[in-house]
Amino acid sequence: MTAxxxxxxxxxxxxxxxxxxxxxxxxxxxxxxxxxxxxxQILNGDPGPSLAGWQEFFASPxxxxxxxxxxxxxxTAIVCTLFxxxxxxxxxxxxxERAQKLLILILLPFVTSFLLRVLSWRVILSDFGVIQSxxxxxxxxxxxxxxxxxxxxxxxxxxxxxxxxxxxxxLPIYASLSLTDVRLVEAAVDHGANRWTAFFTVTLPTSxxxxxxxxxxxxxxxxxxxxxxxxxxxxxxxxxxxxVANMFGEGFDWSFAAVLASxxxxxxxxxxxxxxxxxxxxxxxxxxxxxxxVTA
Amino acid sequence: MTKLGRSAPPSYSRRxxxxxxxxxxxxxxxxxxxxxxxxxxxxxxxxxxxxGGYEGPDLYREYLDAGNAQPNFVFMSSDLDxxxxxxxxxxxxxxxxxxxxxxxxxxxxxxEPWDVTKIPRYNDILPSLKEFGMRDGQQYCVPSIWGYExxxxxxxxxxxxxxxxxxxxxxRYAGRIAWWDQxxxxxxxxxxxGVDDAWDMSEQELADMTxxxxxxxxxxxxxxxxxxxxxPDFISGGIQIAYGFPxxxxxxxxxxxxxxxxxxxxxxxxxxxxxxxxxxTQQTEKNYQFVNAWLSPETAVQIVQEHGYGPANGNxxxxxxxxxxxxxLSLDQPDxxxxxxxxxxxYLPNARAYSRAWDRVKAS
Numbered sequence: 001m002t003a004x005x006x007x008x009x010x011x012x013x014x015x016x017x018x019x020x021x022x023x024x025x026x027x028x029x030x031x032x033x034x035x036x037x038x039x040x041q042i043l044n045g046d047p048g049p050s051l052a053g054w055q056e057f058f059a060s061p062x063x064x065x066x067x068x069x070x071x072x073x074x075x076t077a078i079v080c081t082l083f084x085x086x087x088x089x090x091x092x093x094x095x096x097e098r099a100q101k102l103l104i105l106i107l108l109p110f111v112t113s114f115l116l117r118v119l120s121w122r123v124i125l126s127d128f129g130v131i132q133s134x135x136x137x138x139x140x141x142x143x144x145x146x147x148x149x150x151x152x153x154x155x156x157x158x159x160x161x162x163x164x165x166x167x168x169x170x171l172p173i174y175a176s177l178s179l180t181d182v183r184l185v186e187a188a189v190d191h192g193a194n195r196w197t198a199f200f201t202v203t204l205p206t207s208x209x210x211x212x213x214x215x216x217x218x219x220x221x222x223x224x225x226x227x228x229x230x231x232x233x234x235x236x237x238x239x240x241x242x243x244v245a246n247m248f249g250e251g252f253d254w255s256f257a258a259v260l261a262s263x264x265x266x267x268x269x270x271x272x273x274x275x276x277x278x279x280x281x282x283x284x285x286x287x288x289x290x291x292x293x294v295t296a
Numbered sequence: 297m298t299k300l301g302r303s304a305p306p307s308y309s310r311r312x313x314x315x316x317x318x319x320x321x322x323x324x325x326x327x328x329x330x331x332x333x334x335x336x337x338x339x340x341x342x343x344x345x346x347x348g349g350y351e352g353p354d355l356y357r358e359y360l361d362a363g364n365a366q367p368n369f370v371f372m373s374s375d376l377d378x379x380x381x382x383x384x385x386x387x388x389x390x391x392x393x394x395x396x397x398x399x400x401x402x403x404x405x406x407x408e409p410w411d412v413t414k415i416p417r418y419n420d421i422l423p424s425l426k427e428f429g430m431r432d433g434q435q436y437c438v439p440s441i442w443g444y445e446x447x448x449x450x451x452x453x454x455x456x457x458x459x460x461x462x463x464x465x466x467x468r469y470a471g472r473i474a475w476w477d478q479x480x481x482x483x484x485x486x487x488x489x490g491v492d493d494a495w496d497m498s499e500q501e502l503a504d505m506t507x508x509x510x511x512x513x514x515x516x517x518x519x520x521x522x523x524x525x526x527x528p529d530f531i532s533g534g535i536q537i538a539y540g541f542p543x544x545x546x547x548x549x550x551x552x553x554x555x556x557x558x559x560x561x562x563x564x565x566x567x568x569x570x571x572x573x574x575x576x577t578q579q580t581e582k583n584y585q586f587v588n589a590w591l592s593p594e595t596a597v598q599i600v601q602e603h604g605y606g607p608a609n610g611n612x613x614x615x616x617x618x619x620x621x622x623x624x625l626s627l628d629q630p631d632x633x634x635x636x637x638x639x640x641x642x643y644l645p646n647a648r649a650y651s652r653a654w655d656r657v658k659a660s
Contacts (some may be wrong), residue, residue, distance in 0.1 A: 014579040043383075046614075060655055060656065061510075061660040062659050064659075065659040065660075082639065122389065126519055126529075126534075127532060127533075127534035128532055128534075144533075146532070146534045150516070152517050152518045196401045209357065230521070233518075234516075234517055234518035235475070235513050235515070235516035235517075235518050235519055235658075236516075237512065238658050238659065243655055243657070243658070243659050244550060246651075246655050246658075247378050247655065249373070249380070250373070250374045250376050250377040250380070250479075250651050251379075251648065251651045251652055251655050252376065252651070253538060253649055253652060256652075266391075
């Protein structure tokens with residue numbers, strides 16, 4: 001007997017995942033983009049097809065706010081990646097059992113909620129907080145004078161975001177370094193490269209995907225960060241994510257909120273595309289034929 | 297050994313997938329049927345959209361003593377946000393609104409009128425508080441409490457020649473000022489700058505006030521959301537001027553701070569809170585019991601002592617109340633809301649424009 005073969009008889013989980021992502025992630029974003037252009041109406045009084053929302057956005061203070069948020073996100077992502085790399089390098093150099101124990105220690109802050117971790121920083125940075133008290137005890141600061149420069153500004157927001165995301169940035173770099181073939185490094189050293197040359201020509205390029213992943217892992221959420229600015233940003237530490245939330249909330253201007261959210265998404269996608277292109281083009285450029293080089 | 301990432305992806309036949317889905321559906325359905333009787337026997341608690349701080353059982357003790365279950369509270373961040381959520385489909389039995397947003401509830405068809413004959417203490421309510429919640433002779437909003445917002449400052453640290461909203465924008469106290477994170481700041485800027493009607497500004501006036509606030513933002517340490525955000529800093533000295541409520545003033549005084557609840561020359565802003573029945577509520581009897589409990593003299597004592605607000609019930613024995621608050625609110629006057637330096641919060645016909653202006657100030 002010959003079994004009847006249906007085109008749908010075999011469903012690959014990989015394709016199911018792609019389909020699921022498109023439905024729950026891609027479709028809402030497409031709707032959001034369409035809503036920002038007035039191609040979709042959800043509420044009574046929503047505007048029809050128009051670019052007015054986008055024109056308003058580019059003429060408003062929100063573009064400036066976005067640039068400030070972008071700077072915070074880039075700075076946080078770069079600092080996290082730079083700090084995470086030596087930690088991940090050290091971990092990758094340890095025996096597996098020890099590395100796993102250290103990894104648990106690094107991830108230990110995640111057993112408490114993000115909110116509590118941020119609030120604990122308020123105790124440290126507040127006017128009469130840990131730093132002020134310590135400085136006062138050393139006679140470096142008047143005991144009755146609040147230290148006001150540490151909290152409620154972009155400095156406080158950035159410190160907390162670096163603190164919050166640094167442990168996560170370690171993971172992809174560690175994973176990448178763990179897969180690096182040590183024999184390549186040894187070969188470079190055998191051929192006369194010093195430790196730094198071997199690092200920059202072998203270790204760093206082979207761990208580049210992990211570095212890129214760490215950067216993205218921090219940059220994407222921080223670019224839309226909402227909680228930390230509320231708790232420690234003060235009047236002058238607001239980020240773009242706060243405006244998006246407010247427009248969907250009390251502002252109740254969903255079409256303009258859709259413009260803000262779509263712009264945020266497009267900017268992230270653009271940056272990811274640039275990183276993906278760099279990861280694709282750099283190895284090709286490095287492997288280009290050099291004049292005079294003899295190839296097999 | 298095959299590495300996890302290299303193994304061949306498993307595949308499932310359509311039959312296997314359908315069997316799995318059927319089993320899942322059956323499981324979920326059976327679980328629902330099995331637990332349904334247990335849910336049916338349980339009392340459905342009242343759903344109340346409420347402000348943080350009003351969930352304490354002493355404020356509606358009479359309701360609980362009548363055998364009702366503790367209500368479920370959904371806390372609000374602002375009136376406008378609540379209206380928006382109700383319009384978007386949020387459901388509840390009651391909402392505790394502020395008088396100047398009553399119109400938003402009414403015009404959007406979100407509320408049902410009360411049968412005041414079923415509220416035994418309705419006639420005890422101050423007549424001047426009832427008006428805003430009436431339409432076509434029907435009472436849509438039953439007032440529960442009233443109070444004011446104003447500038448609160450530390451008299452030991454702030455040099456005040458004349459009490460006015462200008463204190464919130466005073467360059468001399470840069471970094472020591474806290475604003476409330478609400479679009480009311482746009483109104484305050486309008487009152488300070490003397491616009492014709494701070495509650496209904498023109499587009500140009502709104503743009504001017506946005507610019508004014510954006511420029512003065514440099515003096516502000518932060519925008520507070522809850523009392524607890526700024527009270528500790530006010531008590532420790534980091535904040536010296538804030539826009540707030542009398543409860544914060546009372547707590548600061550209790551902590552030994554020479555706090556003053558200002559009577560700005562432009563007038564303290566009076567607000568009234570009241571309960572509205574939301575469309576579709578199924579728990580009418582409980583709604584009436586809850587609202588009547590809020591009008592009890594015991595609740596009035598709690599509200600005055602703990603919050604420094606005035607009770608809507610005008611027949612409360614004043615000797616039971618804190619004399620400081622009685623004097624501050626002029627509760628011993630025949631019409632305490634009609635005294636000088638008090639202006640009632642008004643309806644904002646263009647509330648969204650104000651909200652948007654405020655967001656632009658924050659974004660600037």
